[in-house]
Amino acid sequence: MNFDTLTPELPRRTFLKVATASGFALGAFPLAILAQGTPPAAGLKATEQPSAFVRITPDGIVTVTINRLDFGQGVQTGLPMILAEELDADWSKVRSEHGNANPAYVDPAFGMHLTGGSASIKNSYTQYRELGARTRAMLVSAAATQWNVDAGTLRTENGDVVGAGGKKLGYGELAEAAMKLPVPEKVALKDPKQFRIIGKPTGRIDARAKSSGQQRYGIDVRLPGMLTAVVARPPVFAAKLKSVDDSAAKAVKGVKAVLRVPVDRGGEGVAVVADGYWAAKQGRDALKLEWDTAGVEKADSARLLASYRELAGKLGAIKYNADVSKLASAPKKISAEYTFPYLAHAPMEPLNCTVAFTGSAAELWMGTQMPGLDAFAASNVLGVAPQAIKVNTQMAGGGFGRRAIPTSDYVVEACEVAKAARAAGLDAPVRTLWSREDDIKGGYYRPMHLHRAEIGFDEQGNILAWDHVIVGQSILKGTPFESFMVRDGIDSTMVEGMKEPYDVPMRLSVHHPQVNVPVLWWRSVGSTHTAYAMETLLDEVARATGQDPVAYRLKLMGDKHPRHKAALQLAVDHSGYGKRALAPGRAWGVAVHESFQSVVAYVVEASMDKGTPRLHRVTAGVHCNLAVNPTSVEAQVQGAAVMGLSMCLPGAAITLKDGVVEQGNFGDFTVPRITDMPQITVHIVPSAEPPTGIGEPGLPPLAPAFANAVAKLTGKTPRDLPFKFA
Amino acid sequence: MSVTFNLNGKAVTAQAEADTPLLWVIRDELGMTGTKFGCGMALCGACTVHVNGAAVRSCQTPVSSVAGKRVATVESLSGTRNTHPLQVAWIKHDVPQCGYCQSGQLMSAAALLASNKNPSDADIDAAMSGNICRCGTYPRVRAAIKDAAASMRKA
Numbered sequence: 011m012n013f014d015t016l017t018p019e020l021p022r023r024t025f026l027k028v029a030t031a032s033g034f035a036l037g038a039f040p041l042a043i044l045a046q047g048t049p050p051a052a053g054l055k056a057t058e059q060p061s062a063f064v065r066i067t068p069d070g071i072v073t074v075t076i077n078r079l080d081f082g083q084g085v086q087t088g089l090p091m092i093l094a095e096e097l098d099a100d101w102s103k104v105r106s107e108h109g110n111a112n113p114a115y116v117d118p119a120f121g122m123h124l125t126g127g128s129a130s131i132k133n134s135y136t137q138y139r140e141l142g143a144r145t146r147a148m149l150v151s152a153a154a155t156q157w158n159v160d161a162g163t164l165r166t167e168n169g170d171v172v173g174a175g176g177k178k179l180g181y182g183e184l185a186e187a188a189m190k191l192p193v194p195e196k197v198a199l200k201d202p203k204q205f206r207i208i209g210k211p212t213g214r215i216d217a218r219a220k221s222s223g224q225q226r227y228g229i230d231v232r233l234p235g236m237l238t239a240v241v242a243r244p245p246v247f248a249a250k251l252k253s254v255d256d257s258a259a260k261a262v263k264g265v266k267a268v269l270r271v272p273v274d275r276g277g278e279g280v281a282v283v284a285d286g287y288w289a290a291k292q293g294r295d296a297l298k299l300e301w302d303t304a305g306v307e308k309a310d311s312a313r314l315l316a317s318y319r320e321l322a323g324k325l326g327a328i329k330y331n332a333d334v335s336k337l338a339s340a341p342k343k344i345s346a347e348y349t350f351p352y353l354a355h356a357p358m359e360p361l362n363c364t365v366a367f368t369g370s371a372a373e374l375w376m377g378t379q380m381p382g383l384d385a386f387a388a389s390n391v392l393g394v395a396p397q398a399i400k401v402n403t404q405m406a407g408g409g410f411g412r413r414a415i416p417t418s419d420y421v422v423e424a425c426e427v428a429k430a431a432r433a434a435g436l437d438a439p440v441r442t443l444w445s446r447e448d449d450i451k452g453g454y455y456r457p458m459h460l461h462r463a464e465i466g467f468d469e470q471g472n473i474l475a476w477d478h479v480i481v482g483q484s485i486l487k488g489t490p491f492e493s494f495m496v497r498d499g500i501d502s503t504m505v506e507g508m509k510e511p512y513d514v515p516m517r518l519s520v521h522h523p524q525v526n527v528p529v530l531w532w533r534s535v536g537s538t539h540t541a542y543a544m545e546t547l548l549d550e551v552a553r554a555t556g557q558d559p560v561a562y563r564l565k566l567m568g569d570k571h572p573r574h575k576a577a578l579q580l581a582v583d584h585s586g587y588g589k590r591a592l593a594p595g596r597a598w599g600v601a602v603h604e605s606f607q608s609v610v611a612y613v614v615e616a617s618m619d620k621g622t623p624r625l626h627r628v629t630a631g632v633h634c635n636l637a638v639n640p641t642s643v644e645a646q647v648q649g650a651a652v653m654g655l656s657m658c659l660p661g662a663a664i665t666l667k668d669g670v671v672e673q674g675n676f677g678d679f680t681v682p683r684i685t686d687m688p689q690i691t692v693h694i695v696p697s698a699e700p701p702t703g704i705g706e707p708g709l710p711p712l713a714p715a716f717a718n719a720v721a722k723l724t725g726k727t728p729r730d731l732p733f734k735f736a
Numbered sequence: 737m738s739v740t741f742n743l744n745g746k747a748v749t750a751q752a753e754a755d756t757p758l759l760w761v762i763r764d765e766l767g768m769t770g771t772k773f774g775c776g777m778a779l780c781g782a783c784t785v786h787v788n789g790a791a792v793r794s795c796q797t798p799v800s801s802v803a804g805k806r807v808a809t810v811e812s813l814s815g816t817r818n819t820h821p822l823q824v825a826w827i828k829h830d831v832p833q834c835g836y837c838q839s840g841q842l843m844s845a846a847a848l849l850a851s852n853k854n855p856s857d858a859d860i861d862a863a864m865s866g867n868i869c870r871c872g873t874y875p876r877v878r879a880a881i882k883d884a885a886a887s888m889r890k891a
Contacts, residue, residue, distance in 0.1 A: 081834050082832075082833035082834030082835070082871045083833070084833070213827065213828075213830045214830055214832065216832070216835065217826070217827045217830055217831070217832055218816075218818050218827060219835075220832035220835030220838050221818060221822075221823045221826040221827055221831070221832060221838060221842065222770070222810065222811070222813065222814070222815070222816055222818050222823060223769075223770020223771070223809065223810035223811050223839045224770065224816055225835050226769065227836060229769075229772075229773065230769035232767060232769070238764070263753060285764075286760060286764035286765070287760055287763075287764060287773070288752070288756050288757065288760040288764065291776075356870060357834070357836075357870055358772070358774050358780065358782060358834065358836040358837045358868065358869070358870045358871075359772070359774075359834070359836045360773065360774070405834075405835075406834065407772070407834045407835070407836025407837075408833075408834040408836060408870045408871060409834075410870070445776055446774065446775040446776055446777070446779075446780075447776075641830050645830065645833060645873070645876070648872055648873075648875055648876070649833055649871045649872035649873065650872070651872065652871075652872025652874065653870075653872055675775055675776075675777050675779055676775050676777070676779040676780050676868060677777065677779050681868055681870060682872070682874075683864075683865050683866075683867075683868060683874075684860070684861055684864045684865055684867070684874045684877065684878065685861045685865045687874045687875060687878070689875070690875050
């Protein structure tokens with residue numbers, strides 16, 4: 011989801027206009043309608059008002075509201091660090107809480123409620139600095155009034171306003187008076203050299219709660235009388251019910267109701283509502299259902315592969331054009347086909363949404379990356395005005411894209427269940443909870459892709475022509491994002507990461523087949539496959555022409571990509587690449603990739619262990635401009651590397667047979683475990699420039715770096731993910 | 737039916753059906769949410785608790801099987817005080833990301849350190865391989881376990 015590339019040409023106002031015109035008032039509508047609270051000061055937007063973001067209690071505790079979902083990436087700590095810096099707060103007294111669907115909490119660049127595109131710190135860096143500086147100015151002003159001195163004679167330090175002779179007033183003592191003062195529009199910001207919180211390795215605010223079982227997530231919401239629903243969904247996406255026998259289900263102790271409900275993509279399902287999850291699940295297991303799958307397309311991975319192959323033989327919609335006629339006469343050639351399977355996000359906290367519906371209003375609790383859009387979707391389902399919907403954003407147990415869902419599928423479904431439960435006479439909040447099988451089989455996967463590349467080059471590795479075709483479903487087609495992120499028939503999320511930073515004569519065309527499988531962005535989106543194709547192909551050209559893969563990349567980048575070069579060089583230097591002899595049987599692998607405006611380079615060491623590739627060491631070089639919290643940057647890159655590794659390991663594939671997803675849990679959709687771990691060290695290029703993304707950029711280059719090492723060991727680049735060996 | 741067992745040092749009686757997984761008794765009936773639901777098939781370890789000191793997956797443990805036994809959840813480590821050496825190390829190493837799996841990680845690690853104060857990498861692998869972390873906190877989990885073990889040896 012690289013919105014970054016869009017913002018320069020698509021300012022916020024355009025985004026809203028386009029979104030509204032699309033008939034699906036993304037963000038704009040719910041935001042305008044949901045506007046609440048005090049009218050903003052003249053000239054300042056809701057996103058610029060300290061009152062919506064900072065609360066200081068008499069004991070000096072500073073609570074910062076974050077305008078994003080924290081689902082592990084650490085913005086719950088990073089955003090308060092930015093604000094606290096300019097506020098000159100005492101960091102030990104800073105706390106953090108989630109915002110809601112209030113318009114104050116939209117992403118200031120996109121103008122909608124959105125956690126995505128690795129944009130939280132990047133887009134709110136200046137916003138949170140200014141919020142902190144405004145609050146600080148108000149506290150200083152309140153102290154000046156109290157002491158009857160000129161504000162210019164005062165300074166701030168670690169949660170106090172300090173006056174002549176070192177006298178002090180704590181922020182807690184001043185807050186009440188300060189927050190009543192006019193909000194200054196223009197504030198001076200610190201020189202980065204003065205930073206004492208930003209840039210300092212800082213432990214997470216939520217580490218204590220998350221190390222003691224005290225952290226509450228959406229799944230932990232408990233309301234008086236709350237019921238739990240488990241939904242039986244069609245075995246083939248969008249299928250309808252032929253018959254329902256719920257007699258055994260209703261006989262399960264604790265089951266309150268069995269309800270037919272509409273489900274995603276126009277399908278039908280059956281919700282079993284009970285006093286707890288176990289009874290609801292027992293009830294669902296006891297349902298006897300017949301499905302009508304006659305009218306729906308039954309996607310099948312093997313058939314899809316064959317049809318994608320056929321499509322790849324034709325020229326698609328052109329993203330980059332180039333003269334590829336030199337392919338025929340090129341002295342050397344690589345011809346390659348790559349396949350990438352569907353992938354589930356499988357966040358550890360199963361999807362859930364709790365709805366308290368009164369008939370005229372509703373309150374929702376869930377981890378969501380787009381609460382504004384979800385509130386609007388809920389209002390549609392429940393038939394109440396958007397302002398009658400209150401969303402309580404909950405800490406989420408992971409997401410990786412699954413909780414930023416343009417169709418609001420799990421929220422819509424939970425609202426359908428709550429509505430049906432109410433119609434059936436159940437006057438209680440209902441939590442709809444997915445099992446792991448529901449999650450793995452429930453769709454919204456990273457799309458399956460096929461890449462085909464023909465590269466012609468000379469003995470020196472000069473690329474003469476590169477013809478590249480990608481086949482895969484569009485993530486954005488049919489969503490509110492289509493109107494501005496699908497251009498000339500090309501979904502921008504599918505081609506991001508192609509070509510750059512290498513100045514090669516590439517013709518790139520794409521095909522977007524329509525398939526009855528719901529697809530979605532998955533951590534680092536298009537770069538999950540484009541980086542793999544690009545970085546393994548370039549490595550192959552380097553090897554085929556006897557060149558060092560690092561030197562070859564640096565040569566191709568020329569002088570135009572200093573951040574790529576710095577990240578790559580940092581990883582090379584710290585890994586000992588080229589200087590250190592590897593243990594017998596090991597080989598180096600290298601890859602570098604930019605996504606979400608940050609560059610990550612990996613130098614890895616791998617071996618073949620009885621025919622199975624094994625990753626031993628990973629050295630990362632990261633260029634994300636200013637690292638607001640280096641501890642968090644390290645964690646994000648480590649975590650993204652592990653998820654990148656997940657794409658390589660056996661079992662990392664969702665496949666369909668005659669419309670039915672073949673996997674169902676962590677036994678057959680496998681993910682890395684501690685036993686798969688390499689050593690991972692992360693090095694950050696020093697910079698004072700405004701920060702760029704870090705939640706996703708660590709993912710894309712891992713798999714190709716690993717593959718390049720495997721290619722060196724075996725003489726064959728793995729062309730299919732997950733790796734297929736022995 | 738009812739099942740009586742010891743939960744974190746106190747006798748509790750659950751009214752759930754005999755085959756109800758201990759996980760759902762703890763979460764839905766007794767209202768303690770530190771123990772997490774991840775897969776329901778003993779594949780991910782998010783629901784790990786101790787039964788008579790051994791790490792088990794509560795999602796696949798029928799409540800009837802713990803009658804008269806000692807059950808310990810993450811809340812037993814030190815309540816909210818975060819004083820257990822593993823919790824101290826978890827915070828020091830900034831282990832959690834989303835944090836959802838960490839109750840289970842901590843309980844698997846606690847069972848390991850209760851019997852082995854100097855675990856090797858292989859010991860850690862063996863004890864922790866049943867706990868999935870989708871955020872990829874494994875490198876820090878490993879470092880924190882070693883740190884906690886060292887502090888327990890000194891104590």
